[in-house]
Amino acid sequence: MSDAPLISVRGEAVVEAEPEIARLSVHVQSQESDRRAALDRLTERNRRCLDLVESYGDAVEKVETGGLSIAPLLKYKRREGDIRAYRGTVWIKITVADFGVLGELVTRLGDLDRTYVNGPEWELRRDSEVYGRAARQAAHEAVARARSYAEALGSRLTGLVELSDEGLGRTMREAPVALAAAYGGGVGGAAEEPEPIDLEPETQVVRAAVEARFTVTQPDLEPR
Known part of the structure; x- marks a missing residue:
């Protein structure tokens, strides 16, 4: 030694x-008195959200479904009772590589019916x-x-x-x-596009x- x-x-x-990248977390919801109607409405809104995201092409690096749920909402919290509605939720995770479109994408996603956008989370690869x-x-x-x-x-x-x-x-x-x-x-009718957020x-x-x-x-x- x-x-x-x-x-x-x-x-x-x-x-x-x-x-180098920004991550967005998007929750799309539906709420209807009928389970099947809630699921159909959720499917429709999920597709609309995905179509919007995919329209940005290579500027969006990755799109993933983080989870899906359909849950009954009861009239009374402390006892089993009549179901007043069904709520559906889809969680979509988005990775954006082109920050030039990020502000526009966020505001357009946030303008969709019953959609909640959280982010961006800025990261390195x-x-x-x-x-x-x-x-x-x-x-x-x-x-x-x-x-x-x-x-x-x-x-x-x-x-x-x-x-x-x-x-x-x-x-x-x-x-x-x-x-x-x-x-x-609001639903129905052509709406003016929201102003992109800086x-x-x-x-x-x-x-x-x-x-x-x-x-x-x-x-x-x-x-x-």
């Missing part, structure tokens, strides 16, 4: 970057180069810090013993907020940290 002196350091990096950039900066910081300590002791770095990644973390500045709700909107992408903050151990030459500890 080598008896060379060791220096242990921690390197950190904080990188700010523009988001999982394979974003920003994470690698942060990791490299953290490693460079560890080397620079170790070299600084070694020079202060009259030593120099001679080798790397260990480098461990503490992981990468993304910090959101604010939680996403609900942008549009249109429960019980959305400013939220800066993404990526933090990286590493721990490293270096061997160094014997320090010069003689008083000066």
Whole structure:
């Protein structure tokens, strides 16, 4: 086992970057006195929502159905009684890559009947180069810090013993907020398109940290 002196350091990096995708969560509802009518109305509204989203082509990267439910609503909460209505809900998850259409898409979705839009959640892609950039900066910081300590002791770095990644973390500045709700909107007749809402992408903050151990030459500890 080598008896060379060791220096242990921690390197950190904080990188700010523009988001690469935005996620929207859309809930489409129906409520009718008849179960089949509620399901049919929900199917119709779901199709209308999907048609709108798909009309944006490649600007929308992914569309997923997160869940569907049809639930009876009772007249009395504390006892089994007559069913007064049936409520249907479809949850649609949308990933948008082109922020140029995002404001328009959000307002048009929010203008649909009985539709609730939540978001956007600004994110980096999982394979974003920003994470690698942060990791490299953290490693460079560890080397620079170790070299600084070694020079202060009259030593120099001679080798790397260990480098461990503490992981990468993304910090959101604010939680996403609900942008549009249109429960019980009007039906029938051509309606004027809503004005697109201005959305400013939220800066993404990526933090990286590493721990490293270096061997160094014997320090010069003689008083000066």
